[in-house]
Each structure stands twice: as C-alpha cells, then as structure tokens.
Amino acid sequence: MDVVFEVTALILVVAVVRAAARRVGLPEPVLLLIVGVGLAYLPGFPDYRLPPELVLQVGLPLLLYAAAFTTWVPALRANARPIALMAVGYTLFTTVVVGYLAHLLVPGLPLAAGMVLGALVAPPDAVAAVAVGREAGMPRRVVAILEGESLFNDAAALTALKVAVAAVVGGSFGLGDAVGRFLLTSAGGLAVGWGVARLLAKVRARVENPMSDAMLSLLAPFLAYLPAEAIGASGLVSVVVTGLYLGHQAPRLMDAQARLVAHSFWQVIEYALVGVVFVVIGLRLPDIVAGLDRYSAGFLASVSVTVVAAVVISRFVWVFPAAYLPPLLSRRLRERDPAPPWQLPALVSWAGMRGVVSLAAALALPTTTAGGAPFPQRELLLFLTFVVIVATLLGQGLTLPALVRRIRPPVDDDAVHAEQETLAQRAAAAAGLERLDEILERENPPPEVVQRLRQQAERRLTLALAGGAEVEREPPALIYRRLRRQMLEAARARLVELRDKGELDQDAFVHVLREIDLEESSLVHDDRGRREVARGTRTTRSHR
Incomplete structure (x- = not known):
C-alpha cells in the first residue's frame, strides 16, 4: 500500500507541476526541480530512492530511443558537423577541463577522479533547453543542433565516465588508453545498433497488429542496449542508432494505425519519465548534502562556483571556434555552409x-x-554534480528566453516553411489522384465512390491554400479546420446520444467514434503547427 501511495503521489506531483508551469511562467524542467527540492524538506513526504541502475539501464534507454525515434534525420545530416563537434568534441573537452581543474582545486583528489567529475557534468540535457528555446522562438537550426547533440553526448559522456571510473577503481589512468577505449566502445555501439535496427525493421515489416508493434517498439531500446553492453560496447550509442533508423523508416515499416499508437505511446513515456526524474533530482538534495560534514562551507562554495564557471565558460570557449574555424579554414565548407551569425553560437553556448x-x-x-578503499571523495563529486545541475537549470533556464529577446537572433523564414507545407500538400494530393486514375483503368467503382475519393484528395489542396496567407487573416485552411471540428463535435454528441438511448451496439459506437477521434486529432495537430508559425511571427515582430 505504501508503494502505491508513493507512486501515486509522485505522478500526481508531476502532473500538477507540468499543468501549472505555463501559468507560473517557468519552464517545466525548472519548476519540477524547484518543487522537488521543496518537497525534500517537507515533513512526511515519501523518501524516493530510485536505484541509479534503473535510471541508467531502463529510463535513459527509453528516453534516448523516444527522442531518436522522433528526430528529423535530414536535420541531423544537414547539421552533422556542428552536432559531431558538440556531442563528442565538446563533451570530451569539458571532461578534460573540469577534470584537471578539480584535480588542482581539491586536495587529495586523483586526476582520474577529477575526470570522473568532468564526465559527470559534461553532457548537457537538451530536454530543458529545447523546451525553453521553442517557447522563446529559438531558431530551428539551434534547436536541431541541441537535439542532435543530446542524442549522442550522453553516450560520449558515459563512455568517458566508464573509462575514468575504471581508472579510479583500477588505480591507473592513461590518456592514450582512455581515447582508444572510447573509440572502440563507440564504434561497437554503432555496429550493434545498426545490426539490431536492420533486424527489427525486417520483423516489424511483417507485424500487422498495432498492439504487437507497440510491444516491439517498447522492447527495441533494450534489444539494442543489452547486446552492446554485453560485448563491452556503448549501449546508449546502439539505442540512438536503432531509434534513428526505425523512426526514419517508420512510414515504410508501419501502417497508419501502428504509427498513431507508437506516437502516442512514446509521448506518454517521455512525458512521464522526464517529469519524474526532474522531481527526484530535487528530492535527493538532503541525501547529497548529508555526506559533506568534513568540508567547510567556504571550501564548498569556492569549489562549486569555480566548477560551475568552468562548465559554463568552457562551452563558450568550444562553441565559437567550432562555429567559425572550419569555414575559415575550408573554402569548400565556407561555400556550402558559411559561418553563422554570432547570435546562433551564443544561444548554443548558453543552452x-x-x-x-x-x-x-x-x-x-x-x-x-x-x-576495498572508499571511492575518492565520492560525496563531494555527488554534491558538485548536483550544484552544476541546479545552477545551470535555474541560471541558464530562467534567463534563456530573455537572452533570445535581447540578442535578437535571425528568425526563421515562415514564408519558406509555409512554402514547404504547400509543396507537401500538393505532392500528396497529386500522388493520390494519380493512383486513383491508375485504379480506374482496371476497376469500375460506383461514381459516388470516385467522387468522394477525389474530394478527399482535393481537400489536401484546400489545406495548401494556407501556405502563403498572412497570420492576421484567417486563411481558408484554418476556416475549414475550425468548421470541421465543430461538425465533428456535433457528430460525437449525436453518437453519444444514440449510445445512451441504447440504439447502438458497442462495436458500431467504438468504430465510428475512433474514426471521428482520428480525424479530429489530425486537425488538432495541424492547428498546433499553425500556432507555432504564428508564435514565431509574433516573435519576429517583437524583435523588429
């Protein structure tokens, strides 16, 4: 009963905090952390102790797979250079900088233990940055780089952490050996992930039941993680590769119903896991502070400030040269991908x-x-890691929207986005009509069926009319969706009325209601996209 109460209380806290985040005006991850810290000192609140292995071996593969599955692969390709420089280069750079600094600052801390701290604080968490950045109108390319970085930097950091921990436990640390092991485990993860992804793609192409496909989707991150870890490779790299491949191939491998189920399923998983973990981060504060009795307050404050400053400054030191040196040194690269405006690396640096x-x-x-000796100054390493998390989430998370407004980065061209959507709608409609003409050459369906099919295809062309419309005027596509949603509301109400009168059986009610819900969900998705365009346009005007 106690376990049920604790789980219920935690989920309830997450749901309430996430619902209140917009009204409070704080980013969700920041508010979840603050509430977690507050609850930690609330008498009688359950003492949550998530096993770290549960987060690393269950929660993290699920989160990485969910993010990879929904990642836009063409954006990764277009930004492969900056993503690789951030996910691998910056992560290792921060590990070394913070590691050497901690070794010099903390008396008696071995260099290998310093590298452990560096690897712990090296990987930025793009969940918070992307959530804040999108609301603030951050350019799409910055968001794409942050998302791509977050997919691979966890694997890079944890691989570096394994090497550093092995050096501490084993008593030796060699930079050449560390680099070799890092490259080997990463390459192994890539190979295993690619193999698992290809195998799962063949299996899922033959699965017709959407629920069975959802179960395979749930197993996929672990089917990628476990064999990689078993051979000493990076399980997280394997998970990311598997998720990217299967997500990119989903339109070919899965039918429409399976894709709807998978999309909703991973949204719920990601929403719940991220919320729970951020609250638990705050709840662990008392345990972390409890083991610091032998350190003075002045020492803790000075080391904390120095480490946080090193983490923040090292990102600027890496990002700006990484953004401007490659185009400067390569004419070919300069022509293909010129140096970005200074605002973009500034945002990447602060996020x-x-x-x-x-x-x-x-x-x-x-x-x-x-x-059998104690791990060198483990409590201090835990405390400094927690301080870096809190300082960056609160300091950078709360100021990122203001920074976006202040430096006025180049805004996305909404006209180009609308043009792309118009192109997609027209291409989809044309393909559908072409296939209909092919069918009519060998079949002779009733005229009313043909007319309805043509009307459905032409509806996409109607939606495309909104592409070039101005935000202030309600374009035809928005009028269509608004009126169609009202019609669907009336249809649902009549359906429920017939059910309540006992005039419909369960199968008929469920089938028709699902059709209505699917159509309305597509309209709601389209409306959200329009609101994002409108929000971006308003941000553009406020910048001007």
Missing part, C-alpha cells in the same frame, strides 16, 4: 543545462575501489 544523465550517473558511482 547548456545539465540534468537527468548527470545525476543518475553520479548516483551510480561505486562506493569502493578494487582494493
């Missing part, structure tokens, strides 16, 4: 909030070395 991965990895640190 370096830490979160789930850092704390979970810190809590999973071993307590002793191979010889």
Whole structure:
C-alpha cells in the first residue's frame, strides 16, 4: 500500500507541476526541480530512492530511443558537423577541463577522479533547453543542433565516465588508453545498433497488429542496449542508432494505425519519465548534502562556483571556434555552409543545462575501489554534480528566453516553411489522384465512390491554400479546420446520444467514434503547427 501511495503521489506531483508551469511562467524542467527540492524538506513526504541502475539501464534507454525515434534525420545530416563537434568534441573537452581543474582545486583528489567529475557534468540535457528555446522562438537550426547533440553526448559522456571510473577503481589512468577505449566502445555501439535496427525493421515489416508493434517498439531500446553492453560496447550509442533508423523508416515499416499508437505511446513515456526524474533530482538534495560534514562551507562554495564557471565558460570557449574555424579554414565548407551569425553560437553556448544523465550517473558511482578503499571523495563529486545541475537549470533556464529577446537572433523564414507545407500538400494530393486514375483503368467503382475519393484528395489542396496567407487573416485552411471540428463535435454528441438511448451496439459506437477521434486529432495537430508559425511571427515582430 505504501508503494502505491508513493507512486501515486509522485505522478500526481508531476502532473500538477507540468499543468501549472505555463501559468507560473517557468519552464517545466525548472519548476519540477524547484518543487522537488521543496518537497525534500517537507515533513512526511515519501523518501524516493530510485536505484541509479534503473535510471541508467531502463529510463535513459527509453528516453534516448523516444527522442531518436522522433528526430528529423535530414536535420541531423544537414547539421552533422556542428552536432559531431558538440556531442563528442565538446563533451570530451569539458571532461578534460573540469577534470584537471578539480584535480588542482581539491586536495587529495586523483586526476582520474577529477575526470570522473568532468564526465559527470559534461553532457548537457537538451530536454530543458529545447523546451525553453521553442517557447522563446529559438531558431530551428539551434534547436536541431541541441537535439542532435543530446542524442549522442550522453553516450560520449558515459563512455568517458566508464573509462575514468575504471581508472579510479583500477588505480591507473592513461590518456592514450582512455581515447582508444572510447573509440572502440563507440564504434561497437554503432555496429550493434545498426545490426539490431536492420533486424527489427525486417520483423516489424511483417507485424500487422498495432498492439504487437507497440510491444516491439517498447522492447527495441533494450534489444539494442543489452547486446552492446554485453560485448563491452556503448549501449546508449546502439539505442540512438536503432531509434534513428526505425523512426526514419517508420512510414515504410508501419501502417497508419501502428504509427498513431507508437506516437502516442512514446509521448506518454517521455512525458512521464522526464517529469519524474526532474522531481527526484530535487528530492535527493538532503541525501547529497548529508555526506559533506568534513568540508567547510567556504571550501564548498569556492569549489562549486569555480566548477560551475568552468562548465559554463568552457562551452563558450568550444562553441565559437567550432562555429567559425572550419569555414575559415575550408573554402569548400565556407561555400556550402558559411559561418553563422554570432547570435546562433551564443544561444548554443548558453543552452547548456545539465540534468537527468548527470545525476543518475553520479548516483551510480561505486562506493569502493578494487582494493576495498572508499571511492575518492565520492560525496563531494555527488554534491558538485548536483550544484552544476541546479545552477545551470535555474541560471541558464530562467534567463534563456530573455537572452533570445535581447540578442535578437535571425528568425526563421515562415514564408519558406509555409512554402514547404504547400509543396507537401500538393505532392500528396497529386500522388493520390494519380493512383486513383491508375485504379480506374482496371476497376469500375460506383461514381459516388470516385467522387468522394477525389474530394478527399482535393481537400489536401484546400489545406495548401494556407501556405502563403498572412497570420492576421484567417486563411481558408484554418476556416475549414475550425468548421470541421465543430461538425465533428456535433457528430460525437449525436453518437453519444444514440449510445445512451441504447440504439447502438458497442462495436458500431467504438468504430465510428475512433474514426471521428482520428480525424479530429489530425486537425488538432495541424492547428498546433499553425500556432507555432504564428508564435514565431509574433516573435519576429517583437524583435523588429
């Protein structure tokens, strides 16, 4: 009964906080963290102790797979250079900078233990940055880079962490050996992920039941993670590769109903897991502080400020040269991808909030070395990791929207976006009509059926009319969706009325209601896209 109460209380907290975040005016991850810290000191509130292995081996593969499955692969390709430089180069750079600094600052801290701290705080958590950035009107390319970075930096950081922890536990640390092991485990993860992805693609292409496909989708991250870890490769790299491949191939592998189920399923998983972990991060504060009795307050404050400053400044030191040096050194690259306006690397530099991965990895640190000695200053490493998480989430998370307004980055061209949508709608409608003409050459369906099919295809062309319309005027497509939703509301109400009168059986009611819900969900999705365009346009005007 106690377990049921604790789980219910935690989920209720997450649901209430996420619902209140918009009204309060704070980003959801930031508010979840603040509430978690507050609840930690509330008498009688359950003491949640999520096993670190549960987060690292269950929660993180699920989150990474969900993010990878929905990632736009063409954006990854278009931004492959900056993403690789951030996900791998910046992660290792931060690990080394913070590691050496901690080794110099903290008396008696071995260099390998310093590298452990560096690897813990190296990977930014793009969940918070992207959530805040989208609301603030951050350019799409910055969001794409942050999302791509977050897919691979966790794997890079945790691979570096494994090497550093092994050095602490084993008592030796060699930079050449560390680099070799990092490359080997990453390459192994890529190979395993590619193999698992191809195998699962063949299996899922033959699965026709949407529920069975959803179960396979749930198993996919673990089918990628476990074999990679078993051979000493990076399980997280394997998960990311599998998710990217299967998500990109989903339109070919899955039918429409399976895609709807998978989309909703992963949305719920990601929504719940991220919320729970951010609250638990705050709830662990008392445990982390409890083991620091032997350190003075002045020492903790000075080391904390220095480490946080190193984490923040090292990102600027890496990002700006990474953005401007490659185009400067390569004419070919300069012609294909010229140096960006300074505002873009500035936003990427400031959007370096830490979160789930850092704390979970810190809590999973071993307590002793191979010889049975205590892990060097483990409590201090935990505390500094927590301080970096809180400082970046609150400091950068709360100021990122103001920074976007202040520096006025180049805004996305909404006309280009609308043009792309018009092109997509027209291409889809034309393909449908072409296939209908092919069918009519070999079949002779009733005229009313043909007329209805043509009307459905031409509806896409009607939606395309909104592409070039101005936001202030309600375009035809929006009028269509608004009126169609009102019609669907009336249809649903009549359906319920007939059910309540006992004039419909269950199968007929469920079938027709699902058709109405599917159509309305597509209209709601379209409306959200329009609102994002409108919000971006308003942001553009406020900048001007």
